[in-house]
Amino acid sequence: MPSLASKNQSAPARPRPRRPAPALIFGDLWEFDPAPETADPKIKSRYDLFINGAFVAPKTGVYFDSINPANEEKIAEIALAGTADVDAAYAAAQRAFATTWGRLPGRDRAKYLYRIARLLQDRAREFAVAETLDGGKPIKESRDFDVPMAAAHFFYHAGWADKLEYVAPGARVAPLGVVGQVIPWNFPLLMLAWKLAPALAMGNTVVLKPAETTSVTCLKFAEILQEAGLPPGVVNFVTGPGAVGAAVLQHPTPAKIAFTGSTAVGKEILRVLAGSTKKMTLELGGKAANIVFADAPLDQAVEGIVNGIFFNQGHVCCAGSRLLVHESVAAAVLAKLKNRLRVLRVGDPMDKNTDVGAINSRAQLQKITALVASGVQAGAELFQAPGQLPTKGFYFRPTIFSGVTMSHRIAREEIFGPVLSILTFRTVDEAIEKANNTAYGLSAGVWTDKGSRILKMSTELKAGVVWANTYNKFDPTSPFGGYKESGFGREGGRQGLLDYAQRL
Amino acid sequence: MVVSSPPAALRRLFDAVGTVDAVGIDERVAKFTTRSIKKSSKVWGLKKAVSMVDLTTLEGKDTPGKVASLCHKALQPHTELPDVPMVAAVCVYPSMVRFARAVLGPDSPVRIASVATAFPSGQSPLRTRLAEVKAAVSAGADEIDMVINRGAFLAGEFQVVQDEISAVVAACGRATLKVILEVSELETYDNIRAASFLAMRVIRPGDFIKTSTGKTSLNATLGNNQVMLEAIRDFYLETGRAVGLKPAGGIRSAKQALQFLTAVKETLGDAWLTNARYRFGASSLLNDLLRQLEKERTGAYRAPYYFSDASESY
Numbered sequence: 001m002p003s004l005a006s007k008n009q010s011a012p013a014r015p016r017p018r019r020p021a022p023a024l025i026f027g028d029l030w031e032f033d034p035a036p037e038t039a040d041p042k043i044k045s046r047y048d049l050f051i052n053g054a055f056v057a058p059k060t061g062v063y064f065d066s067i068n069p070a071n072e073e074k075i076a077e078i079a080l081a082g083t084a085d086v087d088a089a090y091a092a093a094q095r096a097f098a099t100t101w102g103r104l105p106g107r108d109r110a111k112y113l114y115r116i117a118r119l120l121q122d123r124a125r126e127f128a129v130a131e132t133l134d135g136g137k138p139i140k141e142s143r144d145f146d147v148p149m150a151a152a153h154f155f156y157h158a159g160w161a162d163k164l165e166y167v168a169p170g171a172r173v174a175p176l177g178v179v180g181q182v183i184p185w186n187f188p189l190l191m192l193a194w195k196l197a198p199a200l201a202m203g204n205t206v207v208l209k210p211a212e213t214t215s216v217t218c219l220k221f222a223e224i225l226q227e228a229g230l231p232p233g234v235v236n237f238v239t240g241p242g243a244v245g246a247a248v249l250q251h252p253t254p255a256k257i258a259f260t261g262s263t264a265v266g267k268e269i270l271r272v273l274a275g276s277t278k279k280m281t282l283e284l285g286g287k288a289a290n291i292v293f294a295d296a297p298l299d300q301a302v303e304g305i306v307n308g309i310f311f312n313q314g315h316v317c318c319a320g321s322r323l324l325v326h327e328s329v330a331a332a333v334l335a336k337l338k339n340r341l342r343v344l345r346v347g348d349p350m351d352k353n354t355d356v357g358a359i360n361s362r363a364q365l366q367k368i369t370a371l372v373a374s375g376v377q378a379g380a381e382l383f384q385a386p387g388q389l390p391t392k393g394f395y396f397r398p399t400i401f402s403g404v405t406m407s408h409r410i411a412r413e414e415i416f417g418p419v420l421s422i423l424t425f426r427t428v429d430e431a432i433e434k435a436n437n438t439a440y441g442l443s444a445g446v447w448t449d450k451g452s453r454i455l456k457m458s459t460e461l462k463a464g465v466v467w468a469n470t471y472n473k474f475d476p477t478s479p480f481g482g483y484k485e486s487g488f489g490r491e492g493g494r495q496g497l498l499d500y501a502q503r504l
Numbered sequence: 505m506v507v508s509s510p511p512a513a514l515r516r517l518f519d520a521v522g523t524v525d526a527v528g529i530d531e532r533v534a535k536f537t538t539r540s541i542k543k544s545s546k547v548w549g550l551k552k553a554v555s556m557v558d559l560t561t562l563e564g565k566d567t568p569g570k571v572a573s574l575c576h577k578a579l580q581p582h583t584e585l586p587d588v589p590m591v592a593a594v595c596v597y598p599s600m601v602r603f604a605r606a607v608l609g610p611d612s613p614v615r616i617a618s619v620a621t622a623f624p625s626g627q628s629p630l631r632t633r634l635a636e637v638k639a640a641v642s643a644g645a646d647e648i649d650m651v652i653n654r655g656a657f658l659a660g661e662f663q664v665v666q667d668e669i670s671a672v673v674a675a676c677g678r679a680t681l682k683v684i685l686e687v688s689e690l691e692t693y694d695n696i697r698a699a700s701f702l703a704m705r706v707i708r709p710g711d712f713i714k715t716s717t718g719k720t721s722l723n724a725t726l727g728n729n730q731v732m733l734e735a736i737r738d739f740y741l742e743t744g745r746a747v748g749l750k751p752a753g754g755i756r757s758a759k760q761a762l763q764f765l766t767a768v769k770e771t772l773g774d775a776w777l778t779n780a781r782y783r784f785g786a787s788s789l790l791n792d793l794l795r796q797l798e799k800e801r802t803g804a805y806r807a808p809y810y811f812s813d814a815s816e817s818y
Contacts, residue, residue, distance in 0.1 A: 024740075025773045034542075300528025469525055
């Protein structure tokens with residue numbers, strides 16, 4: 001970066017200054033008092049399965065604990081579904097498709113979806129607190145992003161429900177029938193909305209399994225479905241670990257399955273379903289490149305990098321986990337990133353000032369810890385934000401690695417945590433080559449003042465979403481999905497809706 | 505080819521100091537407004553804000569009597585709250601400096617700031633502007649708030665802008681200088697950042713850059729405050745020279761003041777949370793700060809007439 005101070009550029013190297021380099025002090029002169037969100041999440045002590053419009057005890061008779069990752073305290077018992085329960089859920093869904101939902105005109109389905117969206121908005125604060133309690137994400141994110149965005153997806157698809165004759169010009173569309181869906185733990189309520197809203201708008205009925213560690217908001221959402229008067233069996237929730245998900249996905253009934261989760265599980269699903277006529281949508285992992293060119297406004301790029309990797313503790317499949325920065329500004333960007341990390345507030349997710357909350361589970365924390373250890377061992381340079389972490393609960397410091405090469409594990413494997421790997425490049429072609437040198441292809445970011453370069457990059461990058469001078473922006477109208485091992489099919493927008501339809 | 509055109513000159517300056525993405529800045533500052541500042545941290549912030557106020561009256565109708573009452577308010581903002589600090593300074597026109605000095609005395613802890621250089625437009629011959637600065641200093645001003653030559657800046661004549669600031673620095677003597685960029689007339693964040701650097705390169709450590717005169721439609725916002733904070737930070741890390749910032753105009757509520765202070769805390773850090781490096785150019789802000797402090801003390805809001813009047817300026 002050219003010198004900011006002198007009027008004459010390219011001055012000769014100055015003699016080494018005697019004083020230490022100027023540094024900023026981010027201390028405790030003005031510490032913020034705790035500001036906990038205190039709304040009642042209204043969580044029951046025990047949740048049953050939601051089948052055919054009612055809460056029913058699992059035939060296994062077994063319940064498992066859901067804990068708060070911020071302090072490891074139990075918050076509720078969740079029913080463990082068996083194969084008999086999954087059978088019952090699919091039977092209810094099939095009945096509802098044949099008798100009620102599949103025959104309902106689109107405008108009537110729209111009424112239900114609008115009602116659901118409004119009920120969710122009415123109870124937004126309660127749901128935000130429940131989401132943070134169960135998943136560990138900062139309350140400001142569940143309050144300002146997850147819950148409003150979930151409601152927005154229902155509103156958007158409600159708008160489509162009575163206009164489906166226009167969704168695919170030249171073709172008539174019809175629902176597929178019963179759909180099986182399995183969602184991850186990083187955005188429990190939002191992923192549920194992404195899956196349910198288009199399926200219901202198109203006229204399908206659903207069996208959905210939430211993630212084992214984050215079932216609470218899904219089951220609270222069942223209360224909203226009851227309140228909205230949704231016909232029984234249109235939506236069914238079965239809960240439990242991966243085995244229940246496998247039962248949902250491998251069941252003979254569904255005409256389509258939709259899965260969001262890890263690439264390893266996605267591959268297993270493909271293997272099992274190969275040769276069947278089922279439609280599929282897979283939204284899997286990512287190792288996105290966030291590419292910063294020398295002409296980018298650096299402070300705003302740094303803000304985008306931070307938002308890209310530390311949003312939701314990095315538990316984001318499209319997280320910008322690889323930073324590719326032009327070598328001429330690499331030192332400047334690293335220095336700015338370090339100062340930005342010093343003012344990120346890590347801690348109690350329920351505090352309104354927390355920027356980075358708790359890691360979702362002990363297993364995930366162990367995975368992140370192991371991958372970071374591999375980065376240190378491989379010789380990458382580590383920087384972590386200073387400050388105290390809570391003694392109980394699962395926390396990991398926001399971490400950046402500089403001096404990373406493409407062969408390091410931290411540059412190849414999805415960490416799914418608050419860990420950024422920084423690589424440099426010299427030419428545009430090198431940036432493209434490095435960005436595409438991954439098995440994944442979900443998202444990418446480009447930071448530059450030059451519009452033509454944005455267009456070139458978005459053409460060359462093999463990624464489903466390319467953000468320009470911003471990152472992690474979502475909208476119900478915008479399709480989202482991947483290339484290569486990041487999966488196929490789209491969610492959101494007209495494209496996402498059509499993935500739940502058959503063309504006649 | 506047209507290397508001397510204003511756009512070319514600006515582009516060279518942008519290349520040297522970097523540009524700003526407006527959407528990104530506005531997103532960044534929106535995060536400051538979601539900080540929840542409660543209890544003792546709120547009281548600390550409110551008191552700190554009081555100590556950073558440049559209590560201002562800049563009206564054609566100002567009188568020695570009004571300036572005197574402003575000075576008394578500056579020394580003792582609210583009699584019911586004896587532990588509230590004095591404000592940093594009073595800010596008046598040059599002709600009012602001697603009346604302020606007469607009230608505050610020779611060694612007052614409240615400093616006297618005077619606008620000068622044909623405030624707010626700056627449209628006078630340089631000789632006249634410098635004479636005004638010298639007159640204000642000799643009448644007893646501790647600080648001079650000058651305006652830059654915006655016309656020259658927008659015409660790409662950066663040397664003129666900097667030479668004029670240098671001349672004012674010389675005329676100030678020991679007085680602290682605050683350089684008003686008048687951000688609403690610079691129009692873009694890129695220009696605000698560039699003008700900040702032009703000024704910082706010729707002023708002394710401990711001098712200030714300042715957003716606005718308060719005499720135009722758009723004054724201090726979190727956005728242009730942030731652009732200038734980041735310019736100060738980059739300049740400090742590069743040179744070790746610490747420059748202060750004074751947002752002025754439009755900051756009327758305690759809530760706004762706490763948001764501006766949060767921006768300082770998270771951009772420049774603890775060393776700038778002092779009135780030696782950060783000021784609020786304001787008048788009605790002071791009574792809202794006091795009102796909030798009273799609310800923290802007693803648990804109830806008091807009526808506006810309970811607090812003594814300061815002035816009607818911005």
